[in-house]
Amino acid sequence: MSNEKKFFGYKAAIGAFLVIFVNLGACTTLGTFIATLSSYSEHSVGAVGQIGTVNTICNVVLSVVALKALGKIGAKNTMLISVIACALHMQFYTFVTPGANPQSLIFMYIAGGIASIAITFGTHAICSAVIADWFVEKRAQVTGMVLSGAGLGAAVWVFLAGQLFKVTDYKNCYRIFSVLVLVIGLFAVLFLIKTPGQMGQKPLGWDQTASNEAVELPGVSYREAMKSSAFKVLVVGLLFSTVGGTAYLSYAPTWWQMNGMTATSAATWNAVYLLLAGLLLLVAGNISGKLGTGGFIVYVCAAFILTFICMVLWPINGAVYLMVLTVIFAAAAYPVCASIPSFVGTAVFGPKEFGQISATLMIAVYIGQAAASPVMAALLSTSGGMGLAWKVFAGTTAVGMVLLLLALKMSPMKKKK
Numbered sequence: 022m023s024n025e026k027k028f029f030g031y032k033a034a035i036g037a038f039l040v041i042f043v044n045l046g047a048c049t050t051l052g053t054f055i056a057t058l059s060s061y062s063e064h065s066v067g068a069v070g071q072i073g074t075v076n077t078i079c080n081v082v083l084s085v086v087a088l089k090a091l092g093k094i095g096a097k098n099t100m101l102i103s104v105i106a107c108a109l110h111m112q113f114y115t116f117v118t119p120g121a122n123p124q125s126l127i128f129m130y131i132a133g134g135i136a137s138i139a140i141t142f143g144t145h146a147i148c149s150a151v152i153a154d155w156f157v158e159k160r161a162q163v164t165g166m167v168l169s170g171a172g173l174g175a176a177v178w179v180f181l182a183g184q185l186f187k188v189t190d191y192k193n194c195y196r197i198f199s200v201l202v203l204v205i206g207l208f209a210v211l212f213l214i215k216t217p218g219q220m221g222q223k224p225l226g227w228d229q230t231a232s233n234e235a236v237e238l239p240g241v242s243y244r245e246a247m248k249s250s251a252f253k254v255l256v257v258g259l260l261f262s263t264v265g266g267t268a269y270l271s272y273a274p275t276w277w278q279m280n281g282m283t284a285t286s287a288a289t290w291n292a293v294y295l296l297l298a299g300l301l302l303l304v305a306g307n308i309s310g311k312l313g314t315g316g317f318i319v320y321v322c323a324a325f326i327l328t329f330i331c332m333v334l335w336p337i338n339g340a341v342y343l344m345v346l347t348v349i350f351a352a353a354a355y356p357v358c359a360s361i362p363s364f365v366g367t368a369v370f371g372p373k374e375f376g377q378i379s380a381t382l383m384i385a386v387y388i389g390q391a392a393a394s395p396v397m398a399a400l401l402s403t404s405g406g407m408g409l410a411w412k413v414f415a416g417t418t419a420v421g422m423v424l425l426l427l428a429l430k431m432s433p434m435k436k437k438k
Contacts, residue, residue: 028214028225029155029161029217029220029221029222030155030156030163030217030222030224030225031380032213033151033152033154033155033214033215034152034155034156034163034166034167035209035213036151036153036209036210036213036214037147037148037151037152037167037170037209037214037331038148038167038169038170039167039170039205039206039208039209039213040100040103040104040143040147040148040170040210040214041143041145041148041167041168041170041171041174042170042171042173042174042177042205042207042307043104043107043141043174043201043202043205043206043209044104044107044139044140044143044144044174044202044206045104045144045170045171045174045175046171046173046174046175046176046177046178046179047107047111047139047174047178047198047201047202048107048136048139048140049175049178049179049295050111050178050179050182050194050198051072051073051136051403052179052274052286053179053182053183053186054114054182054191054194054195055069055070055072057186057191058114058117058129058191061117061119061191062117062118062119062120062121062122062125062126062129063119063121064121064125064126065121069126069129070130071130071314072130072132072133073271073394074134074391074394075133075134075298076134076136076137076140077390077391077394078391079133079134079137079138079386080137080140080141080387080390080391081360081384081387081388081391082137083137083138083141083142084141084146084380084381084383084384084387085274085353085384086141087099087141087142087147087380088146088377088380088381088384089148089229090102090142091147091150091377091380092147092377092410095216096147096150096151096154096214096326097210097214097215097216099142099143099145099147100142100147100206100209100210100214100217101142101207101210101211102138102142102143103138103140103141103142103143103147103206104139104202104203104206104207104209105203105340106135106136106138106139106142106164107136107139107143107199107202107206108199108200108202108203108206109135109199109252110132110133110135110136110138110139110197111132111195111196111199111202112195112196112199113128113129113131113132113135114128114129114132114191114192114195115192115195115196115389116128117129118343137345139425140167141383141387143167143206144170144171145362145363145379145383145386146362146379146380146383148167148168148170149164149167149168149189149363149375149379149380150375150379150380151167151214152164152167153225153372153375153379154212154216154217155217155224155225156224156225157224157225157226157227157372158225158226158371159225159226159306160306160367161306161309161310161367162306162307162310163305163306163363164364165302165303165304165305165306165307165308165309165356166302166303166306168305168356168363169299169300169301169302169303169305170299170301171299171302172295172296172298172299172300172301172302172352172355172358173296173299173300173302173303174299175295175298175299176292176295176296176298176299178198179288179291179292179295180292181198182194182198183288183292183438185197206330209390213301222301223349227348235429238302239371239372239373239434240370240372240373240375240433241370241373241374241433242373242374242433243374243377243378243381245433246370246378246433247381249370249433250431251369251370251428251431251433252369252370252428252433254424254427254428254431255365255366255369255385255425255428256382256385257385258421258422258423258424258425258427258428259361259362259382259385259386259389259421259425260270260385260388260389260390260392260421261389261417261420261421261424261428262322262325262357262361262394262418262421262422262424262425263357263385263386263389263390263416263421264389264390264392264393264414264417264421265325265329265393265414265415265417265418266325266354266355266357266418267389267390267393268393268396268397268410268414269325269329269332269351269414271394271397272397272407272410273289273291273294273347273351274287274288274290275306275407276332276407276411277290277344279407280335280336280339280434281339287413290344290348293345293348294348294351294352297348297349297352298351298352298355301352301353301355301356302350302355302356305317305356306364307365309318309364314364314365314368317356317361317364317431318361318365318422318425318426318429319354319422319426320353321353321354321355321357321361322354322357322418322419322421322422322425323422324350324351324353324354325350325351325354325357325414325415325418326418326419327346327350328350328351328354329411329412329414329415329418330415331343331344331346331347331350332347332411333408333411333412335347336408344393357418362379362382362383362386362423363375363379363435365425365428365429366379366382368429368432369428369429369431369432369433369434370433371434372435396410396413397410400413
């Protein structure tokens with residue numbers, strides 16, 4: 022009974038937060054090291070940058086594997102695999118040698134592929150499943166707080182990378198990072214990730230009948246969700262809404278440097294953006310609760326549209342206030358990739374089989390992320406260049422917003438009422 026008085030769900034939430042903090046935070050540091058990896062290996066920035074392409078392709082493929090693994094071995098074991106993979110992928114970067122040799126590229130691409138295991142087996146979908154096990158009430162708020170580990174982790178790890186880079190080379194940075202990943206990640210998985218059954222507890226807000234039999238959670242089954250028209254519309258909506266967000270994450274600092282900003286200043290603005298994004302993710306659940314799911318969709322998508330408008334306007338006069346607005350709007354829009362799949366998926370299909378549905382929806386997010394680089398490359402080859410790309414991504418985000426709202430209206434939950 023003491024376990025019931027001390028509800029363990031919040032500790033499990035902290036554990037999920039630490040896992041996503043470690044995995045996505047550490048993987049985000051690649052951007053800090055791309056130029057150094059290129060210089061040290063003597064391969065072009067373009068060739069080294071293909072690590073990101075390998076990573077996104079593997080994210081799509083491994084999302085399916087992670088979904089099956091979640092059902093068979095549980096979140097604790099998938100998270101354990103993810104933490105080990107995160108530490109391991111960093112070691113492969115230390116195998117790179119000078120001389121523009123093919124094996125160095127192979128090691129870097131293998132590292133990108135292993136990073137996908139860390140991302141798909143231990144971030145948004147898996148962490149959302151842990152929260153779904155523990156919370157019926159406060160699920161949106163707790164999910165938002167847990168997923169904020171992505172933004173906060175990126176800000177902290179990128180900052181730490183910059184500091185370590187001042188006193189040592191990139192290989193030692195990665196060696197230090199891999200140890201930190203194992204210490205923090207293994208502690209979280211081994212001591213904090215547990216199920217209600219293991220702790221002899223019920224999820225927060227779990228109603229029971231007079232006969233003490235648990236009431237079935239509302240919602241449709243995974244199979245019903247997959248067959249619904251709402252699922253198809255939601256998948257396309259996620260594809261459209263995440264392409265632009267991924268492009269911003271990947272190319273915003275480059276755009277700023279192309280228009281006269283120093284690399285240091287661009288990195289500083291990017292760190293501020295990531296920190297603010299993490300802080301806003303902490304309250305994403307509360308914002309969603311107040312605005313409603315439809316209002317939250319409009320909030321994040323409109324924020325990204327305004328971000329792209331500011332990106333186009335800033336080079337015209339270089340006004341500082343436009344950079345400030347860009348960072349604020351982009352941070353407000355960060356939940357497009359981080360929270361929207363979980364929040365909208367729950368609203369459309371209910372919490373009944375939330376973990377499986379959310380994990381499947383993340384596949385659409387990863388496909389959208391994978392499409393960002395090819396789309397940007399195609400637009401860069403035009404006369405409009407990256408400036409045109411921001412206008413196109415504003416349009417795709419608007420289309421994604423409409424489709425997400427349409428999926429909400431098509432929810433099969435309404436037929437059950």
